[in-house]
Amino acid sequence: MARQPNIILINCDDLGFGDLGCYGSEVNDTPHLDRLAAEGTRFTEFYMASPVCSPSRGAMMCGCYPPRIGFDKFTKGWVLFPGSPEGLSTQETTFARSLKDAGYATQIVGKWHCGDQKEFLPTRHGFDHYYGLPYSNDMGRQKDRCIWPPLPLMRDEEVIEAQPDMASLTQRYVEESLRFMRDNKDGPFLLYFAHMYVHLPLIVPEHLAVRSRNGRYGAAVMAIDWATGMLMAELDRLGIADDTLILFTSDNGSKAGEWGGSNGELRGTKGTTFEGGQRLPLIARWPGKVPAGRVCEELCASLDLLPTFATLAGSSLGDKQIDGLDVSELLLGGDTSPREYFAYFFQSDLDAIRDQRFKLHIGRANRDVKPWGREAICELYDLKADPGETSNVAAEHPEVVARLQAAAAELNAKLGPDGSERRPVGMASQPCPLTEYDEKHPYFAAEYDLSEAG
Numbered sequence: 336m337a338r339q340p341n342i343i344l345i346n347c348d349d350l351g352f353g354d355l356g357c358y359g360s361e362v363n364d365t366p367h368l369d370r371l372a373a374e375g376t377r378f379t380e381f382y383m384a385s386p387v388c389s390p391s392r393g394a395m396m397c398g399c400y401p402p403r404i405g406f407d408k409f410t411k412g413w414v415l416f417p418g419s420p421e422g423l424s425t426q427e428t429t430f431a432r433s434l435k436d437a438g439y440a441t442q443i444v445g446k447w448h449c450g451d452q453k454e455f456l457p458t459r460h461g462f463d464h465y466y467g468l469p470y471s472n473d474m475g476r477q478k479d480r481c482i483w484p485p486l487p488l489m490r491d492e493e494v495i496e497a498q499p500d501m502a503s504l505t506q507r508y509v510e511e512s513l514r515f516m517r518d519n520k521d522g523p524f525l526l527y528f529a530h531m532y533v534h535l536p537l538i539v540p541e542h543l544a545v546r547s548r549n550g551r552y553g554a555a556v557m558a559i560d561w562a563t564g565m566l567m568a569e570l571d572r573l574g575i576a577d578d579t580l581i582l583f584t585s586d587n588g589s590k591a592g593e594w595g596g597s598n599g600e601l602r603g604t605k606g607t608t609f610e611g612g613q614r615l616p617l618i619a620r621w622p623g624k625v626p627a628g629r630v631c632e633e634l635c636a637s638l639d640l641l642p643t644f645a646t647l648a649g650s651s652l653g654d655k656q657i658d659g660l661d662v663s664e665l666l667l668g669g670d671t672s673p674r675e676y677f678a679y680f681f682q683s684d685l686d687a688i689r690d691q692r693f694k695l696h697i698g699r700a701n702r703d704v705k706p707w708g709r710e711a712i713c714e715l716y717d718l719k720a721d722p723g724e725t726s727n728v729a730a731e732h733p734e735v736v737a738r739l740q741a742a743a744a745e746l747n748a749k750l751g752p753d754g755s756e757r758r759p760v761g762m763a764s765q766p767c768p769l770t771e772y773d774e775k776h777p778y779f780a781a782e783y784d785l786s787e788a789g
């Protein structure tokens with residue numbers, strides 16, 4: 336077998352399809368990411384399996400649609416919150432577990448959001464070490480918004496700090512990452528770098544804020560770009576760039592609007608099953624292996640990372656049914672994706688399904704009704720001609736509608752609300768938050784001075 340590649344997976348939080356220079360942004364400066372794309376392949380039809388954080392991340396880790404692993408919705412909502420009883424079941428096989436079992440050194444730096452109770456932490460899912468936030472950065476104490484216990488910064492399974500300074504946190508993540516790369520330069524290693532940015536609140540370094548052309552949002556994107564450049568430079572310095580596959584993506588689309596983010600020409604935002612919620616940037620670089628300067632328009636998804644990594648590393652997929660497909664041939668220059676369909680789940684409901692060309696919406700939550708009502712719809716969009724989902728062509732393509740309806744029904748029978756292939760989520764017996772507020776403790780002297788969240 337060929338040498339096992341090092342794998343660096345960079346995942347952003349809420350970075351939209353249109354937020355990078357190489358994806359058309361004219362307001363964010365991303366020279367390092369643009370170079371990464373020029374030296375590798377840029378995918379234009381890559382999807383995350385949910386338009387919100389926890390289901391997206393759990394699905395990516397395990398190669399499964401969220402309902403298959405019980406990550407469709409939780410007792411406290413669509414994502415996990417501090418002290419939620421649910422988490423990623425240790426019965427599931429993550430890509431970290433798969434690679435660790437094949438001899439990789441494994442490290443996660445940054446946001447986890449697949450359960451904050453001890454049995455759900457990254458160290459129980461195949462990561463040797465963990466340094467970062469267990470959930471979103473708006474789940475701490477903020478100005479006018481002290482609804483959560485102090486935001487924990489963790490090392491492995493311990494809280495080492497509360498309410499860490501967000502403006503310097505990305506730099507600390509980079510330091511930790513470089514140390515890990517140096518310590519494991521003989522490889523193989525897996526580094527999963529899960530950014531805090533660009534999730535609200537946007538607390539950014541002053542030196543970037545003054546240079547940004549897009550306010551604090553642009554500064555957060557610059558921090559992501561800088562961090563990528565630092566990892567690339569370290570690979571060069573260590574002489575292991577040619578042995579390393581770097582992947583760059585984001586967990587869900589941008590909220591867009593007033594905050595400065597963009598989903599480009601795509602319709603919808605974070606939290607919706609329109610393209611803007613789930614179609615994300617994916618850049619892949621592996622010199623001499625992944626074609627340089629290529630733009631790939633084939634359909635693929637985060638679900639495919641686990642089986643693809645397993646092929647590249649010669650590692651095991653575990654014994655559970657998954658939804659991911661091995662796209663290693665496509666990654667390495669092949670013409671066609673093995674992925675015939677991709678399904679869009681809104682919590683437990685299958686909202687839409689697409690093939691290589693068409694997307695059929697079959698249902699949609701009505702957020703004007705509480706709890707959210709649901710209406711059946713039939714909207715067909717030709718994504719190749721109309722990626723912005725502006726023109727319903729269902730009446731012109733009844734055979735396509737029928738075929739996609741049948742595919743959706745088949746998947747719904749397996750993974751829908753009463754699906755036969757759903758597996759239970761992990762449940763903690765005595766869940767409790769990782770931190771407690773103590774007004775006298777010096778860590779808690781200051782709340783984050785921005786009230787923005789979400």
Ligand code: MG
Pocket residue numbers: 347348349387388534586587
């Ligand atoms: Mg997110």
